[in-house]
Amino acid sequence: MLSSLVLFGISVFLFILRDRSYADIVIFLSLISAGGVMLAVLGSHKLYLQSMATLGDDFAKWYKRQKKTIKLSIGAKKVLALSNTIYGCLAYEKMDEARILIDRFKRIIAKKNVPMYRYLCFSHMLSFDEKNCDLSNAGNYLSEMYGCITSNRFPASHKTDFMNLFEYSKSEVEFYTRTPEQLRTVDKRIAEQLNISSKLCASDLDTTAVQTGYPLLMYYYNTGLSYAILGETQGAAQYLGYIASDGTDYPIVRRVNEYISSGNINILLSKMP
Secondary structure, rough: HHHHHHHHHHHHHHHOOOHHHHHHHHHHHHHHHHHHHHHHHHHHHHHHHHHHHOOOHHHHHHHHHHHHHHHHOHHHHHHHHHHHHHHHHHOOOOHHHHHHHHHHHHHHHHOOOOHHHHHHHHHHHHHHHHHHOOOOOHHHHHHHHHHHHHHOOOOHHHHHHHHHHHHHHHHHHHHOOOOOHHHHHHHHHHHHHEEEEEEEEHHHHOOHHHHHHHHHHHHHHHHHHHHHHHOOOOHHHHHHHHOOOOOOOOHHHHHHHHHHHHHOHHHHHHHOO
């Protein structure tokens, strides 16, 4: 990118000289600089996706790389990088790091009243409280998230996917505020709804994309847990077994392995994924 900008600057300088002998050079340098910019943009996106793919390998190394990416990004790319970094911190339950980044995200949405940014921020705030086993503000966050999606300024092309995510978040909160006995009897529909929402969100993922590793585990976690609560052992074994064999160091992977070893369902219910 920097080299392309330098070449473009040189072409502009030669153009200002108004010397016709430089015309071919000006055109050549302009084309090269334009191609370089395009290559830099495409290359940076590919490198970013590759860096996101290392989340499951080494959190410290990944986090250091993401902080650098946030610093170098601008506009919507900075918001995206910040949001994804918050997501990764919450996946590893690194609450101190997540709190700092969420506070930074709050300052962004205060300056830019963009419905999608607001949705992402309230979603992260909800996830943060969920990890702390505090659902006292969940209703307020869900209300704000719904208001963002139904806003006329929310991108129409993303509304369906985000509404599915919203329904998943709502079902998840309802599920984790009930006891296993309630979910098996009077509130059985809530367990069934989380199962449906989890599988729907998992099916919406692009499984060929490098950044879907943790989201897929998260949806499988709630699918397997809801199956276990409902007494459908085969379904629970299928989804939880996938997580147990994942090989990463996410806390939800450790909890699934502990559950498989002990059979204590409260281990899975102790913290939301």
